[in-house]
Amino acid sequence: MFIELPAAMRVEYLLYPETLAKLNESGIEERVRQLKESDEGLHFIGGFVYGTEIFNAVQDLKARGFYKGVPEDFRKTYFTTLNAMVRKPEEFKWTVQRPTGALTEPCDLEDMLLFTGELASLVLSPEELWDFAKFGFPSASAFITSVGAFILRESRDVKSTHEGYTWTRKGEDGSEIITEVTGDMNADLRVFQTDIAPYPTLDPFGNAIGMRPEMDADKHFVAAYHSNEGTLLSAVMKYIEQLGIKVDFYEDKAKKLIAWGRSLGQGGGSCAEHFGGCDQDARMFFFGFIHPIPVLNDANATDQHSPCWLTTTEQGAYGVYIAHNGDLVVSYQNSKTIKKPEKIINARFPPDDAHHLVKGLIYQSAKGLGRTSAKQLLDILAYRFSPQFEEDQARYIKP
Numbered sequence: 001m002f003i004e005l006p007a008a009m010r011v012e013y014l015l016y017p018e019t020l021a022k023l024n025e026s027g028i029e030e031r032v033r034q035l036k037e038s039d040e041g042l043h044f045i046g047g048f049v050y051g052t053e054i055f056n057a058v059q060d061l062k063a064r065g066f067y068k069g070v071p072e073d074f075r076k077t078y079f080t081t082l083n084a085m086v087r088k089p090e091e092f093k094w095t096v097q098r099p100t101g102a103l104t105e106p107c108d109l110e111d112m113l114l115f116t117g118e119l120a121s122l123v124l125s126p127e128e129l130w131d132f133a134k135f136g137f138p139s140a141s142a143f144i145t146s147v148g149a150f151i152l153r154e155s156r157d158v159k160s161t162h163e164g165y166t167w168t169r170k171g172e173d174g175s176e177i178i179t180e181v182t183g184d185m186n187a188d189l190r191v192f193q194t195d196i197a198p199y200p201t202l203d204p205f206g207n208a209i210g211m212r213p214e215m216d217a218d219k220h221f222v223a224a225y226h227s228n229e230g231t232l233l234s235a236v237m238k239y240i241e242q243l244g245i246k247v248d249f250y251e252d253k254a255k256k257l258i259a260w261g262r263s264l265g266q267g268g269g270s271c272a273e274h275f276g277g278c279d280q281d282a283r284m285f286f287f288g289f290i291h292p293i294p295v296l297n298d299a300n301a302t303d304q305h306s307p308c309w310l311t312t313t314e315q316g317a318y319g320v321y322i323a324h325n326g327d328l329v330v331s332y333q334n335s336k337t338i339k340k341p342e343k344i345i346n347a348r349f350p351p352d353d354a355h356h357l358v359k360g361l362i363y364q365s366a367k368g369l370g371r372t373s374a375k376q377l378l379d380i381l382a383y384r385f386s387p388q389f390e391e392d393q394a395r396y397i398k399p
Contacts, residue, residue: 012214013149016198019210023150026135031123032154045119045155049109054086057118066121069130074140081205086112092204096212099174105215107204115141115204119148139207146211164190164369165360169353174199179353181360183369187271189229189310191222191330191360193347222318222330222347224310227273229361229372230380234285235293235308235320236361237384239328240354242292247355253385261362261378268368279376282383283392290396298324301341318346326351 015023023029036042061067070078085092090106113119117129124147128134132143164182171177176197184190195218203209224232240247249257268274288307296302300323308320316334321343323329327350331343349357366374383389 013153014196014198014212014214014218015146015149015153016210018198019146020150022136022210023146028123028135028147028150032151035123036154042122042151042155045152049113051086051109054109054112054116057113057116058082061117061121064121065126066117066129069127071130071140077205078141082112082115085115085204094204094212095202096215097200098217103215103217105213111204111213114145114148114152117144117148119151120144122151123147139205139209141203141205141207142209145203145209149211164367165356165363167353167356167360168196169350170197171350179349179356179360181357181364183364183371184223187268187273187369187371188226188313189222189224189232189364189370189372191347193220194218220345220347222310223312224318225313226311227278227370227372227376228310229365229370230280230285230376231308231310232320233358233361233377233380234289234384236328236349236354236357238289238293238308239320239322243322243326243351245351245354247358249355249358249381254381257358257362258378258381260359261366261374261381264363264366264374266366266368266374270368271371273371273373274368276373276375279373279379282376282379285380286384286389286393287396290393293320293322293328295322296324296329296343300324300329300343300345302343303341319343323348328354328357 020029032042081092085107086109089108089112092107093104094107094111096103096105120129120143129144130140132138132140135143137143137146164180166178166180168176168178174197175195178194178196180190180192182190182192194214198210199212201209201212239245240250266274272278291307293308294302294304294306302321306319306321310318310320310330312318312332314334316332316337318330318332321329321331323345327348329343329345329349330347332346333343337344362374362377364370365372365377
């Protein structure tokens with residue numbers, strides 16, 4: 001018997017390339033597209049899920065004959081697990097095999113909407129729902145869960161007004177990180193990093209599956225406050241110069257990069273900074289430029305203080321450091337942690353990311369996603385490569 005449970009909500013699922021290919025080749029993707037374009041449509045699926053919703057979904061599917069075709073060798077395991085799961089979903093786990101070891105993720109009630117087959121039934125008939133082999137999937141649970149997750153994703157496929165500059169890199173550790181430089185609803189700087197690598201995964205039924213729920217281990221972010229774009233830009237340039245990293249825009253003194261930034265124009269209008277008149281003198285962003293960025297040891301620790309900080313709305317700030325392996329890293333610290341040598345890494349940028357991060361900040365500002373104007377950042381770049389910069393820096397360096 002199903003019982004009422006507290007609400008739960010899964011944020012997102014990662015569908016692996018192999019699964020997306022199967023959905024395309026089997027025609028499922030086309031069915032979902034047709035559903036979206038039909039009069040019935042595919043409305044946004046999301047929000048909190050309650051235990052009664054799971055109960056009602058199972059009852060409805062049963063009444064419509066969707067459970068008649070459950071494979072006999074899976075039937076007992078399926079219904080036994082489903083009943084136990086709705087009572088205590090957190091006791092059932094997704095298992096993700098990462099290079100550093102296996103990680104588990106407890107189920108929640110939104111996962112169960114996938115497991116029941118309710119979402120998959122939007123594009124599959126009662127006879128098809130359990131015919132996983134016909135559609136190229138290895139198991140019934142992998143099939144209905146993957147189809148449901150794809151439908152869920154497509155229902156949320158709405159371009160965000162805060163869509164920023166993104167790039168993807170693959171790491172030697174098997175990770176595949178997509179980074180986005182954007183802003184939140186208040187136009188405060190946000191940098192999101194998500195690991196989308198297709199790590200081997202087992203669903204809660206113990207079957208291999210080509211997807212996984214987005215986990216805390218997959219996500220890192222920087223949530224800075226107000227106009228921190230210029231500060232981060234100067235920090236990235238200090239990093240480039242301190243390590244002697246080769247980037248194209250240093251070859252022509254940023255002329256092409258500045259021209260590209262100007263071609264983007266200036267969007268926005270959600271705050272005063274987008275209308276102009278709020279820019280600072282570019283020299284303000286280079287007062288600490290003569291000081292090196294501290295290098296962390298292999299335990300991510302240092303006793304040196306960073307000259308580069310990004311402010312936040314909380315009682316703390318993000319310090320900028322260079323990791324032991326040469327990556328640029330950002331670490332949030334407050335009054336309780338700032339004196340500790342060990343630094344928690346909130347975002348990481350290998351040397352090859354440096355030019356992307358600079359372009360990302362320009363793009364974010366030009367599109368009005370932050371509170372810094374594109375002109376401000378382009379002025380900072382122009383000043384850095386001007387004769388005046390060398391003269392000014394010479395004043396700060398003692399003979």
